[in-house]
Amino acid sequence: MNSNKTILIVDDSQFNIQILSDILQEKSYKIALAKSGEMALEFVKAQKPDLILLDIMMPDLNGFEVCKSLKNNQKTANIPIIFISGLDKSKDIVKGFQAGAVDYIVKPFQKEVVLARVNTHLKLNETQKKLEKTNNELKKLLDEVKYLSFHDEMTDLYNRRYFENELDRLSNSRQLPITIFVADIDRLKFINDNYGHNKGDQYIKAAADILKRSTRSEDIVARIGGDEFAIILTESGFEAAKIIFDRIRANVIEYNNRNQLVESLEISIGFSIKVKDDENIDNIFQQADEMMYNNKGKNTTLKKYNFSSY
Ligand SMILES: [Mg+2]
Known part of the structure; x- marks a missing residue:
């Protein structure tokens, strides 16, 4: 069931990428990798992942900036982002949520916790997408009902x-x-x-x-x-x-x-x-x-x- 979900791991450390990939691949997620903030933004332009695990401390574009940039773009705003960082101060965690992340995992982390959070946010996102779809369908239906309540079906004139x-x-x-x-x-x-x-x-x-x-x-x-x-x-x-x-x-x-x-x-x-x-x-x-x-x-x-x- 996880196999059709793509998770983008963004981290400047090859070591961290390897650990996270191993954990997620065990659960059959598809993995995509980006070694910098710029590469992450490039990747997302071409293909929308279902979730992003985002490091904060990276040279050039840091994780907060990447997160804000994705949240400011309507096309990518809905991708759930989880920060995963050694920064463990409250102010950093709060800053992460303010940037638009759905969650924040402090390093060092436990494998089970990462998997549980990833799974939870994928499910939440799925539910949200379904709700949005239903909402749009309802809006369309409501427009139709409004139209029909004031128009004559045979002639399209007002009724x-x-x-x-x-x-x-x-x-x-x-x-x-x-x-x-x-x-x-x-x-x-x-x-x-x-x-x-x-x-x-x-x-x-x-x-x-x-x-x-x-x-x-x-x-x-x-x-x-x-x-x-x-x-x-x-x-x-x-x-x-x-x-x-x-x-x-x-x-x-x-x-x-x-x-x-x-x-x-x-x-x-x-x-x-x-x-x-x-x-x-x-x-x-x-x-x-x-x-x-x-x-x-x-x-x-x-x-x-x-x-x-x-
Ligand atoms: Mg880093």
């Missing part, structure tokens, strides 16, 4: 929950005007009943795509029911509404021309604009919804609204 939250959030907004569009696919039930739900879903996706393409990136486009959509345009009044409406209409016409469907895609649209502070945004939504219903079946996407009478 009704998000739309209602936005209405709440905007109910006291002073950044007026706010325009709300309600759009509804005509005869979707007929299409579902006669051509199947897969066909119906294609119409829903096409409508979603058209609404998304017809709006600006900052606009909120949501699917709020089976065949019903809503759009919120903030700080946008009549002029913006007219531009968006014209784009939707042009895109629907273009879609129908390109696809030559037996049943053409038709979308009924209503909209309403909140201009004043004291207008209730829920009422604005209601008005847009009513206008949509009044236009139902009149193929309003192909007809120009009389914008001047609005």
Whole structure:
């Protein structure tokens, strides 16, 4: 089980290296050697060991410096480092931990103690890695859950929950005007009943795509029911509404021309604009919804609204 774990021994004394290698090889660890701090850093750049046994007193780069350097690098910060040194004063031991080591063994040491500590820290490190992996997976899942809780799976648009939250959030907004569009696919039930739900879903996706393409990136486009959509345009009044409406209409016409469907895609649209502070945004939504219903079946996407009478 130990055979797949690599331990890097860093020591300027060949004698010390030999003793430690012998102890660890008995337990089938893979051993790597570095005779100086520089060599240790070079080695780690090329290959990450599972644990490092690090001497302190070495010419040029000493053990504390090597340890700090590894801990400061994100790629190597997680490798457990155990100091193994003749320096036995409390202040040296404390300095070792401050440099980021997980343990400190004072020389002369007992073989069993070295093995026990190495084994313990390898296990701890393994557990920590597993926890980090699980943690990352959980974070990813949570992001996914968050995304799904505010998006419609079929169309990738925002869902009704998000739309209602936005209405709440905007109910006291002073950044007026706010325009709300309600759009509804005509005869979707007929299409579902006669051509199947897969066909119906294609119409829903096409409508979603058209609404998304017809709006600006900052606009909120949501699917709020089976065949019903809503759009919120903030700080946008009549002029913006007219531009968006014209784009939707042009895109629907273009879609129908390109696809030559037996049943053409038709979308009924209503909209309403909140201009004043004291207008209730829920009422604005209601008005847009009513206008949509009044236009139902009149193929309003192909007809120009009389914008001047609005
Ligand atoms: Mg030394």
